[in-house]
Amino acid sequence: MTRSPLTTPPPGAVVPAAHPEGPPPGTALGSHYGRCFGCGTDQPTGLHLKAVTPDGATVEAEFTVGEAHQGSPMLAHGGVLAAAMDEVIGMSVYLFRKPYVTGRLETDYVLPVPVGTTLHLRAWCNGITGRQAYLEAEGRIGAPDGPVAVRAAALFIEVGMGHFAKHGDLSAIATELQDYEVNP
Numbered sequence: 001m002t003r004s005p006l007t008t009p010p011p012g013a014v015v016p017a018a019h020p021e022g023p024p025p026g027t028a029l030g031s032h033y034g035r036c037f038g039c040g041t042d043q044p045t046g047l048h049l050k051a052v053t054p055d056g057a058t059v060e061a062e063f064t065v066g067e068a069h070q071g072s073p074m075l076a077h078g079g080v081l082a083a084a085m086d087e088v089i090g091m092s093v094y095l096f097r098k099p100y101v102t103g104r105l106e107t108d109y110v111l112p113v114p115v116g117t118t119l120h121l122r123a124w125c126n127g128i129t130g131r132q133a134y135l136e137a138e139g140r141i142g143a144p145d146g147p148v149a150v151r152a153a154a155l156f157i158e159v160g161m162g163h164f165a166k167h168g169d170l171s172a173i174a175t176e177l178q179d180y181e182v183n184p
């Protein structure tokens, strides 16, 4: 992965263990919000990521590139692939049971991804220090050990639930997502 110092964990960043109240290994991770472009089931042209955590600390997911996700004829749009990376990384950092948002997302596009391809995504944390979480993801074509098509490195920033109250619609999240203590 080609990445900048901004997404490289500094010395002292710690890779967290699975949260004691997090999902057990093998748990399917449902959508956190029905209208989410990445995982929502009420978003017709969304990515509809299907995710599982194999170990409580990382995420594996599948995303099948659809008609609505094209950039050039019958090839996935790069921004859509970045959105898939953002989503799977967001799901993985949420395993640590604190609200985070993407501060920076860097993406390497390695192979073109045709419509109809199922990308096998994986995301993991390389370290957390203070409010900053350093994460990585990859997407492989056709199988978990298929050729790498896309790689991403990200900096996520921990926010309070007040972030969503101030800038968005906290009640919509709170209705669907029961795992955060909602106390903005």
Ligand SMILES: CCCCCCCCCC(=O)SCCNC(=O)CCNC(=O)[C@H](O)C(C)(C)COP(=O)(O)OP(=O)(O)OC[C@H]1O[C@@H](n2cnc3c(N)ncnc32)[C@H](O)[C@@H]1OP(=O)(O)O
Residues within 6 Å of the ligand: 006, 032, 038, 086, 087, 088, 089, 090, 091, 094, 100, 101, 102, 103, 104, 131, 132, 155, 157, 159
């Ligand atoms: C729920 C389960 C599943 C969820 C899946 C969701 C997946 C999708 C996730 C997303 O797409 S979230 C939506 C996209 N992201 C945003 O909308 C975030 C918009 N940006 C902000 O709201 C603020 O800029 C942000 C909260 C990220 C930071 O503002 P703050 O005022 O809280 O923090 P501040 O600016 O003081 O930065 C804190 C530290 O992070 C650093 N930082 C912040 N943004 C950065 C950035 N972009 N690049 C590099 N460093 C950054 C900043 O330099 C600083 O470093 P130091 O502590 O060392 O001084």
